[in-house]
Amino acid sequence: MSTADEALEKIKAQVEAETPEDITISSVTFEGPELVIYTPDAREIANRDGIVRNLAQTLRKRINVRPTPDALVPQAEAEARIQETIPEDAGVQNLDFDSTTGEVFIEAEKPGRVIGRHGETLDQIAASVGWTPEVVRTPPMESSTVSNVRNFLKQERDDRRDILERVGRQINRPMTADDDWVRLTTLGCCREVGRASFILSTPESRILVDCGDKPGAKGEVPYLQVPEALAAGPNSIDAVVLTHAHLDHSALIPILFKYGYDGPIYTTAPTRDLMGLLQLDYLDVAAKEGRAPPYESQQVRDALKHTIPLDFGNVTDIAPDIKLTMHNAGHILGSAVCHFHIGEGRYNVAFSGDIHYKDTRLLDGAVNDFPRVETLILESTYGGKNDYQTDQADSERVLKRVINEAQEEEGHILIPAFAVGRSQELMLVLEEAMRKDEIPTMPVYLDGMIREATAIHTAYPEYLRESLRNRILYDDENPFLAEQFQQVDGGEEMRQDIADGDPAIILTTSGMVTGGPVMSWLRLLGSDPDNTMVFVGYQAEGTLGRQIQRGQDEISLGDSSGPRAERMSLNMAVETVDGFSGHADRQGLETFVETMHPRPEKVLCVHGDESSTNQLSSALYQNFNMRTFNPKNLETFRFV
Ligand SMILES: [Zn+2]
Numbered sequence: 034m035s036t037a038d039e040a041l042e043k044i045k046a047q048v049e050a051e052t053p054e055d056i057t058i059s060s061v062t063f064e065g066p067e068l069v070i071y072t073p074d075a076r077e078i079a080n081r082d083g084i085v086r087n088l089a090q091t092l093r094k095r096i097n098v099r100p101t102p103d104a105l106v107p108q109a110e111a112e113a114r115i116q117e118t119i120p121e122d123a124g125v126q127n128l129d130f131d132s133t134t135g136e137v138f139i140e141a142e143k144p145g146r147v148i149g150r151h152g153e154t155l156d157q158i159a160a161s162v163g164w165t166p167e168v169v170r171t172p173p174m175e176s177s178t179v180s181n182v183r184n185f186l187k188q189e190r191d192d193r194r195d196i197l198e199r200v201g202r203q204i205n206r207p208m209t210a211d212d213d214w215v216r217l218t219t220l221g222c223c224r225e226v227g228r229a230s231f232i233l234s235t236p237e238s239r240i241l242v243d244c245g246d247k248p249g250a251k252g253e254v255p256y257l258q259v260p261e262a263l264a265a266g267p268n269s270i271d272a273v274v275l276t277h278a279h280l281d282h283s284a285l286i287p288i289l290f291k292y293g294y295d296g297p298i299y300t301t302a303p304t305r306d307l308m309g310l311l312q313l314d315y316l317d318v319a320a321k322e323g324r325a326p327p328y329e330s331q332q333v334r335d336a337l338k339h340t341i342p343l344d345f346g347n348v349t350d351i352a353p354d355i356k357l358t359m360h361n362a363g364h365i366l367g368s369a370v371c372h373f374h375i376g377e378g379r380y381n382v383a384f385s386g387d388i389h390y391k392d393t394r395l396l397d398g399a400v401n402d403f404p405r406v407e408t409l410i411l412e413s414t415y416g417g418k419n420d421y422q423t424d425q426a427d428s429e430r431v432l433k434r435v436i437n438e439a440q441e442e443e444g445h446i447l448i449p450a451f452a453v454g455r456s457q458e459l460m461l462v463l464e465e466a467m468r469k470d471e472i473p474t475m476p477v478y479l480d481g482m483i484r485e486a487t488a489i490h491t492a493y494p495e496y497l498r499e500s501l502r503n504r505i506l507y508d509d510e511n512p513f514l515a516e517q518f519q520q521v522d523g524g525e526e527m528r529q530d531i532a533d534g535d536p537a538i539i540l541t542t543s544g545m546v547t548g549g550p551v552m553s554w555l556r557l558l559g560s561d562p563d564n565t566m567v568f569v570g571y572q573a574e575g576t577l578g579r580q581i582q583r584g585q586d587e588i589s590l591g592d593s594s595g596p597r598a599e600r601m602s603l604n605m606a607v608e609t610v611d612g613f614s615g616h617a618d619r620q621g622l623e624t625f626v627e628t629m630h631p632r633p634e635k636v637l638c639v640h641g642d643e644s645s646t647n648q649l650s651s652a653l654y655q656n657f658n659m660r661t662f663n664p665k666n667l668e669t670f671r672f673v
Contacts, residue, residue, distance in 0.1 A: 037202045044068065044092065051091055052084060059101045063201025064194070065297065065341045066349045068094040075100035075135070076160060095349065100135040104163045111137065111162040118158050123147045126171050130164065131190060137164040144168040173511055176488035178310045182337060189338050196339055200297045203271060208353045210236030215380045215673040217410070217637075220262055221245070221255035223666045224643040226414060226573045227281040230255030232262050232270070233382065235375060238352035239270045242371065242384055246284035246315075248545050249575035254285055254327075256667055267293040271352040275300035276386025277368035278307035278453060284315050287332035295339070299351055301359060302342040303367030303493040307453055307486065309337050314482055318548045345369070345400075354379075360400035363389035364615045365454035366490050366497070372403055380673050381405045383633070385412050387640070389614075390621035393425065394461040395454070395490075397498055399617070401629040408672055409633040411622065413641030414571055416649030420619040428612025429462050435567055435608050436472045440536050444563035447605070449551045449578060451544035452482040454615045455570050457490055457513070459540060461501070464512045478531055480521040480550040481542030487513050525553060532557040544570050546578035552590050556601065559588075564605040569613040574642060582609055619649070626653055635660045637670070 124142030221228030227247030359369035388399040572578035650663040
């Protein structure tokens with residue numbers, strides 16, 4: 034018997050000791066961070082108050098109780114009973130039985146109607162069929178990503194169970210080290226924006242936080258091959274933790290699977306879906322530009338298969354001595370501030386990922402309240418001493434003015450935006466301004482992945498701000514479905530027609546003008562001075578967006594050194610509207626630290642140009658009397 038089996042036998046005995054005499058425990062197993070208990074008495078356990086809570090407290094594990102097969106009503110019969118129990122207006126789309134876990138996934142348009150008041154309907158279902166009902170929302174806008182991911186994970190159920198069991202054993206392995214330290218190594222995004230990546234390590238475990246690319250600098254990847262990272266082999270790390278889906282944090286995660294990594298990725302469910310969408314697009318863009326992609330779509334699927342989704346606020350064991358909790362970061366859908374609790378109260382580190390401190394139309398502001406935290410790794414995108422942005426209300430006024438002026442010129446308005454986050458924020462602003470007649474109602478064309486990214490937002494309304502969530506869920510006034518929003522799905526021909534037609538707003542990727550459909554729009558609209566380009570997001574050093582924003586009027590489309598180099602003179606008006614960024618500005622970053630509870634002892638300023646990280650680091654030191662750092666890539670900090 035292996036040590037893991039012995040450990041499970043011990044836990045089973047403990048579970049039996051902690052549960053009432055009349056309840057039978059058939060077996061226990063680990064699945065990822067959860068302890069799964071199989072029992073013919075699953076209903077009894079669910080009905081009696083406190084059993085699961087007591088077990089979770091005594092064993093200090095997340096507990097999942099599942100029925101043994103003999104407690105399950107046969108599928109056909111169960112299906113009939115479930116259909117009978119759920120009210121018709123719930124809009125049930127699909128029932129999917131997973132016989133190995135005893136779960137039945139109920140996909141419905143109105144999950145609330147499936148759940149019932151205080152979970153009544155669900156309880157009824159469970160009592161009547163023995164299966165454990167799990168409710169899944171049908172996205173209000175059809176999203177091929179969400180349905181592809183769901184179908185793929187369903188197909189790979191057996192593999193996934195093997196992965197989860199293996200991960201569970203890894204997490205619960207006995208600790209061997211008698212030494213005690215905590216270190217952090219920076220693998221990228223220090224004194225630069227892009228290729229975010231860090232290694233958090235103890236004598237027991239190693240965690241990789243983020244693994245992104247650097248926009249505008251093809252080929253500059255995180256330092257993965259150093260001894261602190263993967264030099265000891267792809268499985269020398271225990272887990273990957275992803276703060277959010279943007280490619281400068283996620284693009285290179287699939288490459289780990291190409292190297293042979295087969296461990297877990299922890300992130301939120303919306304980040305998992307967005308990550309898949311953006312990584313596949315990343316491969317697509319590379320192929321279109323004639324570059325060799327760093328990995329294949331198979332590795333994107335591998336990454337999805339190995340992802341263990343976490344909800345905000347759930348404390349989760351991810352290694353023998355490390356617990357992870359994710360909190361809302363306010364930056365994009367599913368973005369998280371990642372808090373690591375190391376050892377039994379030994380040390381606490383929080384990674385901000387990218388944050389937005391204030392509430393926006395789309396999301397609540399970033400969480401900065403933790404049980405404990407000694408060190409904060411803080412993004413510094415707008416950390417420079419002059420990086421104060423106007424507040425969003427002012428920005429919206431400027432945007433409306435720019436749109437009204439451009440419309441008077443009968444021109445088109447071209448807005449490059451990240452597909453995820455800024456686009457949805459802008460759609461909300463434009464929808465309201467048109468509804469209130471503050472700007473003329475005209476078509477808003479969505480090009481690139483913006484519509485699909487928007488559909489993913491509507492599949493996860495619980496991650497959005499409450500007022501918006503309610504509009505999407507209950508009021509039949511989903512702002513994203515307003516009729517002026519039109520998808521560009523007819524390729525170059527449709528773009529030409531739009532460019533030749535009446536004034537319109539075009540919202541398109543990529544946000545930093547580094548490729549994608551915005552390049553076609555530049556060709557079509559760039560030479561006409563009646564048209565206007567409006568920047569609403571951060572333009573990194575080295576990107577075409579930054580060059581245009583700075584006033585360069587001779588630009589090069591495509592790879593400037595390659596055979597596809599194409600120069601053009603840019604005559605369209607160029608405007609920048611601050612304040613729509615998904616990032617906290619300098620004031621927001623300072624306030625995040627100032628109001629953080631508890632105040633950290635050390636702050637590492639990363640993910641910003643050198644001057645920004647430097648200036649933010651000195652300001653935090655001077656204002657709040659804390660130890661601050663402006664690290665370079667490949668520095669290692671010892672915290673304990
Ligand atoms: Zn980001």
